[in-house]
Amino acid sequence: MKSTARARWIANFDIEPLMSAILRNGMLISMVLIAASLIVQWMQTGRPTLEYMLQGDSIPELILKDFQHMDSPNFWSDLLIDCGISVLMLTSYIRVLVSMVYCAYIDPDRTNLVLTFIVFVILTIVLMTTIA
Amino acid sequence: MPFGLLFMVSVIAGLVGAMTGIGGGLVLVPVLTFFSGIDIKQAIAVSNLATIVVAISATVGYIRRHMPNLNVSAFLQIFAILGAWLGALITVSLGKRPIFFFYGIFLLFSCSVLWPKRKKSVTIVPQQKRASSPSRWQGSYYDYAEKKTIHYRAERPRLAGLLMFGAGFISGALSIGTTVFTILVHEGIMGLPTKVSLPTSQLIIAVMALISTNVYLERGLINAALVAPVILGVPFGAFVGSKLFISIKNRAARFILLIGVVLLGIQMILRGVWVTR
Numbered sequence: 495m496k497s498t499a500r501a502r503w504i505a506n507f508d509i510e511p512l513m514s515a516i517l518r519n520g521m522l523i524s525m526v527l528i529a530a531s532l533i534v535q536w537m538q539t540g541r542p543t544l545e546y547m548l549q550g551d552s553i554p555e556l557i558l559k560d561f562q563h564m565d566s567p568n569f570w571s572d573l574l575i576d577c578g579i580s581v582l583m584l585t586s587y588i589r590v591l592v593s594m595v596y597c598a599y600i601d602p603d604r605t606n607l608v609l610t611f612i613v614f615v616i617l618t619i620v621l622m623t624t625i626a
Numbered sequence: 627m628p629f630g631l632l633f634m635v636s637v638i639a640g641l642v643g644a645m646t647g648i649g650g651g652l653v654l655v656p657v658l659t660f661f662s663g664i665d666i667k668q669a670i671a672v673s674n675l676a677t678i679v680v681a682i683s684a685t686v687g688y689i690r691r692h693m694p695n696l697n698v699s700a701f702l703q704i705f706a707i708l709g710a711w712l713g714a715l716i717t718v719s720l721g722k723r724p725i726f727f728f729y730g731i732f733l734l735f736s737c738s739v740l741w742p743k744r745k746k747s748v749t750i751v752p753q754q755k756r757a758s759s760p761s762r763w764q765g766s767y768y769d770y771a772e773k774k775t776i777h778y779r780a781e782r783p784r785l786a787g788l789l790m791f792g793a794g795f796i797s798g799a800l801s802i803g804t805t806v807f808t809i810l811v812h813e814g815i816m817g818l819p820t821k822v823s824l825p826t827s828q829l830i831i832a833v834m835a836l837i838s839t840n841v842y843l844e845r846g847l848i849n850a851a852l853v854a855p856v857i858l859g860v861p862f863g864a865f866v867g868s869k870l871f872i873s874i875k876n877r878a879a880r881f882i883l884l885i886g887v888v889l890l891g892i893q894m895i896l897r898g899v900w901v902t903r
Binding site: 509517518525532541543544546549556575578582583587589593606609610613616 | 628629675678679682683685686687689690692696697700701703704707708711832833836837839840843844845846847848849850851853854857858861
Protein backbone atom coordinates (compact mmCIF):
# COMPACT_ATOMS: atom_id res chain seq x y z
CA MET A 495 0.00 0.00 0.00
CA LYS A 496 2.77 2.31 1.08
CA SER A 497 4.91 1.42 -1.93
CA THR A 498 1.98 2.06 -4.29
CA ALA A 499 1.48 5.54 -2.83
CA ARG A 500 5.19 6.21 -3.15
CA ALA A 501 5.21 4.96 -6.74
CA ARG A 502 2.26 7.24 -7.54
CA TRP A 503 3.98 10.19 -5.86
CA ILE A 504 7.14 9.53 -7.86
CA ALA A 505 5.19 9.17 -11.09
CA ASN A 506 3.46 12.51 -10.49
CA PHE A 507 6.50 14.36 -9.19
CA ASP A 508 7.63 17.16 -11.45
CA ILE A 509 11.14 18.51 -10.85
CA GLU A 510 10.80 21.66 -12.95
CA PRO A 511 8.36 23.63 -10.72
CA LEU A 512 10.57 22.88 -7.71
CA MET A 513 13.68 24.11 -9.53
CA SER A 514 11.78 27.17 -10.70
CA ALA A 515 10.70 27.96 -7.12
CA ILE A 516 14.27 27.56 -5.81
CA LEU A 517 15.66 29.90 -8.46
CA ARG A 518 12.91 32.50 -8.11
CA ASN A 519 13.05 32.62 -4.30
CA GLY A 520 16.84 32.61 -4.18
CA MET A 521 17.03 35.54 -6.56
CA LEU A 522 14.33 37.50 -4.74
CA ILE A 523 15.90 36.95 -1.29
CA SER A 524 19.27 38.00 -2.68
CA MET A 525 17.90 41.21 -4.19
CA VAL A 526 16.01 42.07 -0.98
CA LEU A 527 19.20 41.61 1.07
CA ILE A 528 21.23 43.78 -1.31
CA ALA A 529 18.54 46.49 -1.28
CA ALA A 530 18.38 46.28 2.54
CA SER A 531 22.15 46.75 2.68
CA LEU A 532 21.80 49.95 0.65
CA ILE A 533 19.00 51.24 2.88
CA VAL A 534 21.01 50.57 6.06
CA GLN A 535 24.02 52.35 4.57
CA TRP A 536 21.83 55.28 3.49
CA MET A 537 20.34 55.60 6.97
CA GLN A 538 23.77 55.51 8.62
CA THR A 539 25.77 57.74 6.31
CA GLY A 540 23.20 59.66 4.27
CA ARG A 541 24.58 58.10 1.06
CA PRO A 542 23.51 54.80 -0.55
CA THR A 543 27.07 53.98 -1.63
CA LEU A 544 28.95 51.07 -0.14
CA GLU A 545 32.71 51.65 0.12
CA TYR A 546 33.73 48.04 0.37
CA MET A 547 35.48 45.34 -1.66
CA LEU A 548 33.93 41.91 -1.22
CA GLN A 549 36.56 39.30 -0.60
CA GLY A 550 36.48 35.68 0.54
CA ASP A 551 38.11 32.40 -0.46
CA SER A 552 34.76 30.67 -0.02
CA ILE A 553 31.16 31.60 0.68
CA PRO A 554 31.31 30.63 4.38
CA GLU A 555 34.49 32.70 4.78
CA LEU A 556 32.82 35.69 3.10
CA ILE A 557 30.13 35.70 5.80
CA LEU A 558 32.26 34.64 8.77
CA LYS A 559 34.87 37.36 8.32
CA ASP A 560 32.16 40.01 8.78
CA PHE A 561 31.75 38.80 12.37
CA GLN A 562 35.38 39.64 13.05
CA HIS A 563 34.44 43.31 12.59
CA MET A 564 31.23 43.46 14.57
CA ASP A 565 32.21 46.77 16.14
CA SER A 566 32.56 48.41 12.70
CA PRO A 567 29.90 51.06 11.91
CA ASN A 568 29.37 49.34 8.54
CA PHE A 569 28.87 45.89 10.05
CA TRP A 570 25.20 45.50 9.10
CA SER A 571 25.47 46.90 5.59
CA ASP A 572 28.54 44.76 4.88
CA LEU A 573 26.90 41.66 6.33
CA LEU A 574 23.69 42.19 4.37
CA ILE A 575 25.43 42.64 1.02
CA ASP A 576 27.69 39.64 1.69
CA CYS A 577 24.61 37.56 2.55
CA GLY A 578 22.87 38.83 -0.62
CA ILE A 579 25.77 37.79 -2.84
CA SER A 580 26.09 34.46 -1.01
CA VAL A 581 22.39 33.67 -1.47
CA LEU A 582 22.65 34.57 -5.17
CA MET A 583 25.63 32.25 -5.61
CA LEU A 584 24.09 29.44 -3.56
CA THR A 585 20.87 29.52 -5.59
CA SER A 586 22.34 27.74 -8.62
CA TYR A 587 24.35 25.47 -6.30
CA ILE A 588 21.15 24.31 -4.59
CA ARG A 589 19.52 23.84 -8.01
CA VAL A 590 22.33 21.44 -8.94
CA LEU A 591 21.99 19.64 -5.58
CA VAL A 592 18.25 19.17 -6.14
CA SER A 593 18.90 17.79 -9.65
CA MET A 594 21.36 15.32 -8.15
CA VAL A 595 18.91 14.12 -5.49
CA TYR A 596 16.22 13.79 -8.17
CA CYS A 597 18.48 11.66 -10.39
CA ALA A 598 19.52 9.52 -7.42
CA TYR A 599 16.20 8.81 -5.70
CA ILE A 600 13.12 10.02 -7.55
CA ASP A 601 13.78 9.31 -11.21
CA PRO A 602 16.94 7.15 -11.16
CA ASP A 603 19.18 7.98 -14.08
CA ARG A 604 22.76 6.84 -13.56
CA THR A 605 24.33 8.88 -16.38
CA ASN A 606 22.65 12.10 -15.31
CA LEU A 607 23.51 11.36 -11.69
CA VAL A 608 27.22 11.01 -12.51
CA LEU A 609 27.22 14.17 -14.64
CA THR A 610 25.40 16.21 -11.99
CA PHE A 611 27.59 14.78 -9.25
CA ILE A 612 30.73 15.95 -11.09
CA VAL A 613 29.28 19.47 -11.36
CA PHE A 614 28.24 19.39 -7.70
CA VAL A 615 31.74 18.32 -6.57
CA ILE A 616 33.41 21.07 -8.63
CA LEU A 617 31.00 23.69 -7.26
CA THR A 618 31.49 22.45 -3.70
CA ILE A 619 35.27 22.65 -3.99
CA VAL A 620 35.16 26.10 -5.54
CA LEU A 621 32.42 27.71 -3.45
CA MET A 622 32.60 26.01 -0.10
CA THR A 623 36.26 25.29 0.50
CA THR A 624 39.52 27.18 0.29
CA ILE A 625 41.21 24.39 -1.69
CA ALA A 626 40.69 25.89 -5.15
CA MET B 627 30.25 57.59 -10.11
CA PRO B 628 27.13 58.42 -8.06
CA PHE B 629 24.71 55.61 -7.20
CA GLY B 630 21.83 57.09 -9.22
CA LEU B 631 23.92 57.39 -12.37
CA LEU B 632 25.32 53.88 -11.99
CA PHE B 633 21.81 52.54 -11.51
CA MET B 634 20.61 54.34 -14.66
CA VAL B 635 23.58 53.01 -16.68
CA SER B 636 22.75 49.49 -15.47
CA VAL B 637 19.06 49.88 -16.30
CA ILE B 638 19.96 51.10 -19.80
CA ALA B 639 22.45 48.21 -20.27
CA GLY B 640 19.75 45.69 -19.29
CA LEU B 641 17.15 47.49 -21.40
CA VAL B 642 19.14 47.65 -24.63
CA GLY B 643 20.53 44.18 -24.04
CA ALA B 644 17.02 42.70 -23.84
CA MET B 645 15.54 44.88 -26.58
CA THR B 646 18.25 44.08 -29.08
CA GLY B 647 18.95 40.52 -27.99
CA ILE B 648 22.70 41.06 -27.61
CA GLY B 649 22.88 40.87 -23.80
CA GLY B 650 23.65 43.48 -21.16
CA GLY B 651 27.32 42.57 -20.63
CA LEU B 652 28.23 43.73 -24.12
CA VAL B 653 27.11 47.22 -23.14
CA LEU B 654 27.82 47.29 -19.41
CA VAL B 655 31.57 46.61 -19.31
CA PRO B 656 32.59 49.13 -22.03
CA VAL B 657 30.32 51.80 -20.52
CA LEU B 658 31.63 51.24 -16.98
CA THR B 659 35.26 51.35 -18.07
CA PHE B 660 35.04 54.25 -20.52
CA PHE B 661 32.51 56.60 -18.98
CA SER B 662 33.08 55.83 -15.31
CA GLY B 663 36.80 55.03 -15.30
CA ILE B 664 36.16 51.82 -13.38
CA ASP B 665 38.86 49.15 -13.38
CA ILE B 666 38.14 46.65 -16.18
CA LYS B 667 38.57 43.63 -13.87
CA GLN B 668 36.01 45.06 -11.45
CA ALA B 669 33.66 45.79 -14.37
CA ILE B 670 34.00 42.19 -15.63
CA ALA B 671 33.45 40.83 -12.11
CA VAL B 672 30.26 42.79 -11.56
CA SER B 673 29.07 41.97 -15.10
CA ASN B 674 29.44 38.28 -14.19
CA LEU B 675 27.23 38.82 -11.15
CA ALA B 676 24.63 40.55 -13.32
CA THR B 677 24.84 37.59 -15.74
CA ILE B 678 23.89 35.23 -12.88
CA VAL B 679 20.85 37.35 -12.01
CA VAL B 680 19.67 37.68 -15.62
CA ALA B 681 20.26 33.96 -16.38
CA ILE B 682 18.39 32.87 -13.23
CA SER B 683 15.46 35.18 -13.87
CA ALA B 684 15.20 33.91 -17.47
CA THR B 685 15.50 30.29 -16.33
CA VAL B 686 12.66 30.67 -13.79
CA GLY B 687 10.16 31.20 -16.58
CA TYR B 688 11.64 28.67 -18.98
CA ILE B 689 12.02 25.83 -16.51
CA ARG B 690 8.45 26.17 -15.24
CA ARG B 691 7.33 25.61 -18.82
CA HIS B 692 9.60 22.52 -19.17
CA MET B 693 11.64 24.18 -21.89
CA PRO B 694 15.33 23.42 -21.17
CA ASN B 695 16.72 20.03 -22.07
CA LEU B 696 18.07 18.94 -18.69
CA ASN B 697 20.09 16.03 -20.14
CA VAL B 698 21.96 18.28 -22.54
CA SER B 699 22.58 20.92 -19.86
CA ALA B 700 23.85 18.30 -17.35
CA PHE B 701 26.45 17.17 -19.89
CA LEU B 702 27.55 20.53 -21.28
CA GLN B 703 27.77 22.43 -18.00
CA ILE B 704 30.76 20.33 -16.88
CA PHE B 705 32.84 21.62 -19.80
CA ALA B 706 31.46 25.14 -19.48
CA ILE B 707 32.29 25.57 -15.79
CA LEU B 708 35.83 24.23 -16.22
CA GLY B 709 36.37 26.70 -19.07
CA ALA B 710 34.90 29.56 -17.06
CA TRP B 711 37.09 28.72 -14.09
CA LEU B 712 40.26 28.73 -16.20
CA GLY B 713 39.23 31.90 -18.03
CA ALA B 714 38.61 33.82 -14.82
CA LEU B 715 41.92 32.62 -13.32
CA ILE B 716 43.79 33.90 -16.38
CA THR B 717 42.02 37.29 -16.32
CA VAL B 718 42.83 37.96 -12.67
CA SER B 719 46.51 37.27 -13.36
CA LEU B 720 46.74 39.38 -16.54
CA GLY B 721 47.52 43.09 -16.82
CA LYS B 722 44.81 45.53 -17.94
CA ARG B 723 46.13 46.15 -21.44
CA PRO B 724 45.81 42.57 -22.75
CA ILE B 725 42.32 42.42 -21.22
CA PHE B 726 41.29 45.59 -23.08
CA PHE B 727 42.80 44.20 -26.28
CA PHE B 728 41.10 40.80 -26.10
CA TYR B 729 37.85 42.36 -24.91
CA GLY B 730 37.87 44.58 -27.98
CA ILE B 731 38.60 41.61 -30.27
CA PHE B 732 35.75 39.52 -28.87
CA LEU B 733 33.42 42.52 -28.87
CA LEU B 734 34.00 42.82 -32.62
CA PHE B 735 33.67 39.05 -33.07
CA SER B 736 30.34 39.04 -31.20
CA CYS B 737 29.13 41.86 -33.44
CA SER B 738 30.20 39.93 -36.56
CA VAL B 739 28.09 36.98 -35.35
CA LEU B 740 25.14 39.23 -34.57
CA TRP B 741 25.42 41.38 -37.72
CA PRO B 742 23.66 38.94 -40.11
CA LYS B 743 20.83 38.64 -37.56
CA ARG B 744 20.31 42.39 -37.20
CA LYS B 745 17.24 42.37 -39.44
CA LYS B 746 15.55 39.50 -37.66
CA SER B 747 13.12 40.11 -34.85
CA VAL B 748 14.11 39.00 -31.37
CA THR B 749 12.92 35.43 -30.87
CA ILE B 750 9.91 35.19 -28.62
CA VAL B 751 9.83 31.75 -27.05
CA PRO B 752 6.26 30.68 -26.37
CA GLN B 753 5.16 28.17 -23.80
CA GLN B 754 5.82 24.60 -24.74
CA LYS B 755 5.58 21.16 -23.29
CA ARG B 756 8.37 19.07 -21.81
CA ALA B 757 11.57 19.16 -23.85
CA SER B 758 13.60 16.48 -22.12
CA SER B 759 12.92 12.94 -23.19
CA PRO B 760 13.98 9.61 -21.71
CA SER B 761 16.38 9.21 -24.58
CA ARG B 762 19.53 11.18 -23.76
CA TRP B 763 20.13 13.12 -26.95
CA GLN B 764 16.61 13.20 -28.29
CA GLY B 765 13.73 15.37 -27.31
CA SER B 766 10.46 16.81 -28.41
CA TYR B 767 8.24 19.74 -27.60
CA TYR B 768 4.87 20.98 -28.66
CA ASP B 769 5.20 24.21 -30.58
CA TYR B 770 2.14 26.34 -29.91
CA ALA B 771 3.00 28.70 -32.75
CA GLU B 772 3.24 25.95 -35.37
CA LYS B 773 0.61 23.79 -33.62
CA LYS B 774 2.63 20.61 -33.89
CA THR B 775 5.12 18.51 -31.94
CA ILE B 776 8.71 19.15 -32.93
CA HIS B 777 11.12 16.23 -32.52
CA TYR B 778 14.82 16.91 -32.41
CA ARG B 779 18.08 15.12 -31.77
CA ALA B 780 21.21 16.72 -30.30
CA GLU B 781 24.15 15.90 -32.58
CA ARG B 782 27.91 15.80 -31.91
CA PRO B 783 27.80 16.11 -28.09
CA ARG B 784 31.55 15.55 -27.62
CA LEU B 785 32.50 18.33 -30.04
CA ALA B 786 29.85 20.54 -28.42
CA GLY B 787 31.38 19.77 -25.02
CA LEU B 788 34.82 20.89 -26.18
CA LEU B 789 33.42 24.06 -27.70
CA MET B 790 31.45 24.76 -24.52
CA PHE B 791 34.79 24.70 -22.72
CA GLY B 792 35.84 27.52 -25.07
CA ALA B 793 32.57 29.39 -24.55
CA GLY B 794 33.02 29.05 -20.79
CA PHE B 795 36.61 30.25 -21.06
CA ILE B 796 35.64 33.44 -22.90
CA SER B 797 32.72 34.01 -20.56
CA GLY B 798 34.85 33.57 -17.45
CA ALA B 799 37.69 35.67 -18.80
CA LEU B 800 35.76 38.57 -20.30
CA SER B 801 32.08 38.14 -19.33
CA ILE B 802 31.18 38.76 -22.94
CA GLY B 803 29.07 37.07 -25.57
CA THR B 804 28.14 34.25 -23.21
CA THR B 805 24.68 33.73 -24.67
CA VAL B 806 25.89 34.28 -28.24
CA PHE B 807 28.63 31.63 -28.05
CA THR B 808 26.54 29.13 -26.09
CA ILE B 809 23.69 29.34 -28.56
CA LEU B 810 26.14 29.04 -31.46
CA VAL B 811 27.29 25.71 -29.99
CA HIS B 812 23.75 24.49 -29.24
CA GLU B 813 22.31 25.38 -32.62
CA GLY B 814 25.34 25.31 -34.93
CA ILE B 815 26.97 22.14 -33.60
CA MET B 816 24.23 20.20 -31.82
CA GLY B 817 21.40 21.27 -34.09
CA LEU B 818 19.04 22.10 -31.23
CA PRO B 819 15.99 24.20 -32.12
CA THR B 820 16.10 27.81 -30.84
CA LYS B 821 13.18 27.16 -28.51
CA VAL B 822 15.28 24.53 -26.73
CA SER B 823 18.75 26.07 -27.08
CA LEU B 824 17.87 29.43 -25.51
CA PRO B 825 16.39 28.01 -22.27
CA THR B 826 19.08 25.31 -22.00
CA SER B 827 21.83 27.90 -22.45
CA GLN B 828 20.47 30.07 -19.61
CA LEU B 829 20.62 27.10 -17.24
CA ILE B 830 24.29 26.54 -18.10
CA ILE B 831 25.19 30.25 -18.08
CA ALA B 832 23.96 30.68 -14.48
CA VAL B 833 26.39 27.99 -13.26
CA MET B 834 29.20 29.15 -15.56
CA ALA B 835 29.01 32.76 -14.29
CA LEU B 836 28.86 31.44 -10.72
CA ILE B 837 32.26 29.76 -11.02
CA SER B 838 34.00 32.80 -12.51
CA THR B 839 32.35 35.14 -9.97
CA ASN B 840 33.88 33.06 -7.20
CA VAL B 841 37.36 33.56 -8.68
CA TYR B 842 36.84 37.35 -8.75
CA LEU B 843 35.51 37.18 -5.18
CA GLU B 844 38.62 35.34 -4.00
CA ARG B 845 40.82 38.08 -5.47
CA GLY B 846 38.76 40.87 -3.88
CA LEU B 847 37.64 42.31 -7.23
CA ILE B 848 33.93 42.65 -6.47
CA ASN B 849 33.25 46.27 -5.63
CA ALA B 850 30.20 46.68 -3.37
CA ALA B 851 29.68 50.19 -4.75
CA LEU B 852 28.97 48.60 -8.16
CA VAL B 853 27.17 45.47 -7.01
CA ALA B 854 23.99 47.06 -5.70
CA PRO B 855 23.17 49.39 -8.62
CA VAL B 856 24.18 46.80 -11.25
CA ILE B 857 22.39 43.82 -9.67
CA LEU B 858 19.25 45.83 -9.08
CA GLY B 859 19.46 47.83 -12.31
CA VAL B 860 20.35 45.30 -15.04
CA PRO B 861 17.49 42.83 -14.33
CA PHE B 862 15.05 45.73 -14.02
CA GLY B 863 16.17 47.07 -17.38
CA ALA B 864 16.06 43.57 -18.92
CA PHE B 865 12.52 43.08 -17.58
CA VAL B 866 11.31 46.41 -18.99
CA GLY B 867 13.17 45.74 -22.25
CA SER B 868 11.58 42.31 -22.66
CA LYS B 869 8.13 43.90 -22.25
CA LEU B 870 8.93 46.79 -24.58
CA PHE B 871 10.55 44.93 -27.46
CA ILE B 872 7.26 43.40 -28.48
CA SER B 873 5.69 46.77 -29.10
CA ILE B 874 8.52 48.62 -30.82
CA LYS B 875 10.62 47.93 -33.88
CA ASN B 876 13.92 46.64 -32.55
CA ARG B 877 15.74 46.27 -35.88
CA ALA B 878 16.81 49.90 -36.08
CA ALA B 879 17.76 49.93 -32.40
CA ARG B 880 19.89 46.82 -32.89
CA PHE B 881 21.59 48.30 -35.96
CA ILE B 882 22.52 51.52 -34.13
CA LEU B 883 23.64 49.62 -31.05
CA LEU B 884 25.83 47.25 -33.05
CA ILE B 885 27.53 50.23 -34.70
CA GLY B 886 28.10 51.73 -31.23
CA VAL B 887 29.50 48.47 -29.89
CA VAL B 888 31.85 48.15 -32.90
CA LEU B 889 33.21 51.64 -32.17
CA LEU B 890 33.65 50.75 -28.50
CA GLY B 891 35.43 47.53 -29.53
CA ILE B 892 37.86 49.45 -31.74
CA GLN B 893 38.49 51.92 -28.92
CA MET B 894 39.17 49.07 -26.50
CA ILE B 895 41.67 47.45 -28.90
CA LEU B 896 43.44 50.79 -29.31
CA ARG B 897 43.49 51.24 -25.55
CA GLY B 898 44.95 47.76 -25.17
CA VAL B 899 47.69 48.49 -27.72
CA TRP B 900 48.68 52.10 -27.02
CA VAL B 901 47.27 53.62 -23.90
CA THR B 902 49.30 52.77 -20.83
CA ARG B 903 47.14 54.07 -17.97
